[in-house]
Amino acid sequence: MNPSATSHHPTVDVHAHVLIPALQQAVAENDPEGFAALQALEVRRNGPESMANSGLMIKERWPQLTDLNRRLADMDSQGVDVQLVSPSPSHFYYFAAEELSLTLARQANEAVRDYVNNAPERLNGLGLAPLQHPHLMVEALDHAVLECGLLGVEIGSFAGTPGDPERTTVELSDPRLEPFWSRAEELGAIMFLHPFGCSLDERLDRFYLANTVSQPAENAVALSHVIFSGVLDRHPELKILAAHGGGYLPTTIGRSDHAWKVRPEAQRCAEPPSSYLRKIFFDSLVHNPRELRSLVEASGPGQVLLGSDYPFDMGSERPVDDVHAAGLPEAEAAAILAGNATRLGIAAAATLNTRATAQGA
Template identity: 30%
Template sequence: MIDVHAHWLPRDLLALPPGNPLGGMNDRDGELFLGDAPLAFPTAAMTDIDTIVADTREAGLGARVISAPPFAFPVHAPAEADDYVASFNEQLADAVSGADGTLAGLGLVRLDDLAAARRELTRLAAAEGIAGIAVPPVVDGRSYDRGVPRQVLGAAAELGLSVLVHPMQLPRAEWDHHYLVNLIGNPVETTTAVAGVLLGGVLEELPGLRICFVHGGGCAPSLLGRWEHGWRSRDDVRRGSSRPPADSFGLLYFDTVTHDPEVLTLLRAHASPDRIVCGSDYPFDMAQPAPAGFPVDHGIDAATLEANGRRFLGLPPADAQQRPGES
């Protein structure tokens, strides 16, 4: 089984990209901090490839797909982040190529400049073990129904690269307590991106796009009926798409990090059965416990998850090539 949602960042990039307001990540006696806030896991779980491989095997997974933590997305001063992005992508390619097929990677790109993004996408497409990119759901108040972010999806689809959409915990005053910036903010960010893709007609334009929304798609499964009603009732809702949102919903990939069997059941009621993939959010404290066991225990068999993960990543079926994901 392949876990498509896990994180890694080399130690020399813990300072985070230029302009980042969070104070950088830092190691304190083996524990990782974001600024002065403890992240509640060992630094090695984020930075050390041998540790990640060992933890992958201990979790009963055949493979993991690693991407940068969302703090490392180059969105705050993107024009100054080219060196950071290039360094991450180069080190990611080196890391996964040396992991004996246990790891694959999703690289970084800028989302403000199509030429800069295409340059990195082209390099990533040529790198062994790199399956695509990880991106935030919202950039400067926009999502993937317009502007450069939408164009980046087009370039990724053209190059056969997968796209994993991961929230950033964007701050809002009403979410400054009880960790609501994560508990509410993350699902809302993801939901915004799902709506943008569906109602913006992205999949009509890019039918070959492989795009996955983490955390079970956030609130999207519970709002799909509302979107469907709005699309049928209002000209402004259906202006950007030729298909009702429920028709396109089945073309999106979603991971299994829902923390609730009933939410996973709701996701399965709306998503296509060949578009649900195993996820963990390793190594964060909000990670899904037992990422391999949780979906299997609640009705999704391991072979289906394996096949779906390979399909999302653009890999051949397991019987054609045993790694990554060999059990």
């Protein structure tokens, strides 16, 4: 057990990724036109300089993305006991047609399950669900949670039209997602909101703005759709975990509250938007001690969990140290590192399996 953990709870990193090369191969073979269109869109959105640098970064970090022993060694070095592993968001492939999208989701779920099963005392996992096909989301979620034993699924901030990834057709406020939210709430499944891509396109195609600006902007937009549409009023026990500290929203929520007061079209949620920050969970990956303190103040210390974005270069190589650097009260830091994950039901797969066996005895 890592000495930074409390005597009762392990230190848990809820934002860590694994690459699944077979998934990309399946997409390229089954929908080469859609895959080529997505690649062209990514070049346009990111620009050639960022695409080239990202390619070098992935090449350098390939062992961390695929080699379990390297991952476990890095976790030991970071002081992390348990990682909640999710597929790289590049695997969303929201352009895929219905049959292929379910195949990809099942393949991703099974790949994460198999990866976790190689170190169940240190890992747990999240799967995928095809956001571009809301009527298929429940089936994919059931497969991830009930058949593969994962804790939930990772979803993007929006989905494009199947066959046309440039045109947004599914926002998280979409009424067609209601059965999905209901099932997730019923299962107690975690919905890990992790953006990939941004509809601002070429406006962000230099200086790596396609990541530094788009990720927090997309988090803010997606969470605003959830809040203002009343999703959390209808599903108060829904477990939404937002990457990157929820982006721009938590620390600029005053403008949302003001809109809720003065604009009729912004009053479709029952309470001021800021109140819902106490119902959403956030990772700690904000890259700045002051911003982490502000996030804790906005959401409450019970809503923030340790996140590193392992092993990407926009993540943190010392996530535990980053939490301590914020100078939070000891109890709040302990909650972020360990206690909140335990409360949310996040633990190593082996721990949960042992608990379930004991309860069933």
